[in-house]
Amino acid sequence: MGMGMWLTVFFVVFLLMGIPIAVALGLTCIFACLVDPISGFFAGTLTSMDLYWECTDIISELMQKTFNSSNGSALMAIPFFILAGNIMASGGVSKRLVGLAEAFLGHVTGGLALVATVASTFFGAVSGSAPATTAAIGGVMIKPMESSGYDPAFAGAVVAASGTIGLIIPPSLTMVLYGVSTGVSIGDLFLGGIIPGIIICLVLIIPEYLISKKRGYKSARKFTAAERWAAFKNAVFALMMPIIILGGIYCGVFTPTESAAVAVVYGIIVGIFVHKELKWSDIYKLVLKSARSTAVIMYLMITADILSYILVSHQIPQNLAASILTVSNNKLIVQMIMIAILLVVGTFLNNSAAMVLLAPIFYPILLSLQIDPLFFGIIMVISLAIGHNTPPVGLCLFVACDIGGVKLERLVKEVAPLVLAMIAATFVMNCFPQVVLFLPNLLR
Secondary structure: OOHHHHHHHHHHHHHHOOOOHHHHHHHHHHHHHHHHHHHHHHHOOOOHHHHHHHHHHHHHHHHHHHHHHOOOHHHHHHHHHHHHHHHHHHOOHHHHHHHHHHHHHOOOOOHHHHHHHHHHHHHHHHHOOHHHHHHHHHHHHHHHHHHOOOOHHHHHHHHHHHHOHHHHOOOOHHHHHHHHHHOOOHHHHHHHOHHHHHHHHHHHHHHHHHHHHHHOOOOOOOOOHHHHHHHHHHHHHHHHHHHHHHHHHHOOOOOHHHHHHHHHHHHHHHHHHHOOOOOHHHHHHHHHHHHHHHHHHHHHHHHHHHHHHHHHHOOHHHHHHHHHHHHOOOHHHHHHHHHHHHHHHHOOOOHHHHHHHHHHHHHHHHHHOOOOHHHHHHHHHHHHHHHHHOOOOOHHHHHHHHHHOOOHHHHHHHHHHHHHHHHHHHHHHHHOHHHHOHHHHHHO
16 A cells, blocks of 8 residues: 555544544554555565664654754744633623624624624634634523524524634634645735635625524614714724734734734733733633643644655655546636535544645645635635534534533534535635735735
8 A cells, every 4th residue: 555545544543543633643644654664574675673773764754853843933823822812702802792793783683693693703803713702602692592582503503603703704723724834924814814704704694684584583672872882992902903913914013923922912901901801810721721722733733744744755745636637627626626625524623633634735736726825725714614513523513502502413403504605605705716815915
């Protein structure tokens, strides 16, 4: 068997054994690289001493690659953005964003569902995480929706589907991973995610409104102009965070990596001194929580980078690109094939694992067809974000189930039309790259 087959076999076996993805990747790389010398030993072409030195050289090379993979300054953005999201989530931001959305949309038919989606869009611009957005907005919205007569499963589905916007709207951790894996500008990725994030928000609102109207879900009262202004003032510090991050990057005040540290400092100031819902003692717990998440992602990044090195060394991405190009040389068709692959992979792997695995593989295909890596990077983020609402992984589904106390089977049925709407929007945006790239092109 070739290296690609060995990698696939070992990875599947380790996953079936219940080994975590990051660990399974590392073991897969080691075992696959040791297959040839071990086979040579049993075939009699290598002595025991030759086997020892061959294995030692391979392990040394992998260890050196591990060090190089963890030695990039851009990786520093990952722990800071995770910490910033946790700080903002604990600092009273979510309920203020919900209050702002409710002041403007609460009186519309199915208003609370629309409020949950718009509030998730706002909060996604703070957290950069889909599960965190689902948890923060779900904790505020699901119970009030149930009290207003909404089906608990529908309420959970709305929050779960809307949570995916947290990965699309900047700052997005998945965009950071794509930028680190491919060398595409993280600042341009952040800017390119704004319009697609808003489009996904609007696409979700349409079926939510139609379903709410059909089921007769009541709307809340209409807020006065003074109440709306008060809600806006109450949420203004939360809304300023993405403006500060993107504005600072494009005005040359700080780099994307430095912007993550700025986000942490800003989150602490807002949580402790402005909203006064965060204590200094909470910071330690949030740092520990962020460190655990960072450790998992960083280990995943390192092992995935080693895997990418092995794949490139054996010409596997190039061969895969050639195989895909035998189907069609049409850019649009190839992009749709890759989107379909991403949607399927997203049902089995979380977005971080899928991104660091597939980005280095798809990147040569994009270059060979002269597809803008920035554009398709954003499409990749959207496609993988949808996976948060498709079992068996579906992290947002499980978070919503836990908050709403609803069975997964009911939630999957309710979220299906929302997922289909997001998939349709992804394929449409794939056909119009000028829409996705409008803001990056404007400021490039």
